[in-house]
Every structure is written in C-alpha cells, then in structure tokens.
Amino acid sequence: MRSKYRPQRTCVVCREKREKRQLTRLVMVNGRLQVDPSGKLNGRGAYLCEKPACWKEAGRATLSRALRYELHEDDCALLRQMTPS
Numbered sequence: 001m002r003s004k005y006r007p008q009r010t011c012v013v014c015r016e017k018r019e020k021r022q023l024t025r026l027v028m029v030n031g032r033l034q035v036d037p038s039g040k041l042n043g044r045g046a047y048l049c050e051k052p053a054c055w056k057e058a059g060r061a062t063l064s065r066a067l068r069y070e071l072h073e074d075d076c077a078l079l080r081q082m083t084p085s
C-alpha cells in the first residue's frame with residue numbers, strides 16, 4: 001500500500017468517488033439514523049457528498065436501500081436539517 005493512499009468512498013446518490021473526509025457518513029445506530037462526522041461509529045453506513053442536490057435526492061428510497069432499513073419521518077427530518085446549503 002502506498003503511503004499517500006487515502007481511502008475513497010462513493011456517494012450513494014451520484015456514485016462519484018471522493019476522499020472519505022469529503023463525504024458525510026450516515027450510519028444506523030440502534031435502529032436510528034445518525035450523522036457520523038468521525039466516521040468511526042459501528043454500523044451499516046452510507047456516504048453522501050457535499051452537493052446539496054445529493055442530500056435532497058437521498059430520500060427514503062435511496063437510503064433505505066443503502067442502509068437496508070426503512071427510514072422514519074424523524075430520520076428524514078434529520079437529513080433535511082443536515083442538508084448543506
């Protein structure tokens with residue numbers, strides 16, 4: 001492994017690969033959606049890039065599929081709250 005290696009992740013909406021730190025990790029913890037800025041929480045995660053369009057499109061269907069979990073209204077409210085502007 002090269003020393004300059006930086007982990008890359010894919011935005012679940014636009015499928016663009018970016019460095020992990022440029023993406024926001026969403027993770028399921030105890031059955032609730034949480035934003036994980038540290039990227040260290042255990043659980044099934046999904047990544048979103050910084051584009052507001054991706055956050056707006058990352059609705060119930062996309063994230064429910066990525067996280068294998070049916071999002072609640074509260075989770076959708078959290079997403080809206082976290083959407084970059």
Ligand SMILES: [Zn+2]
Nearest residue numbers: 011014049054
């Ligand atoms: Zn994206």
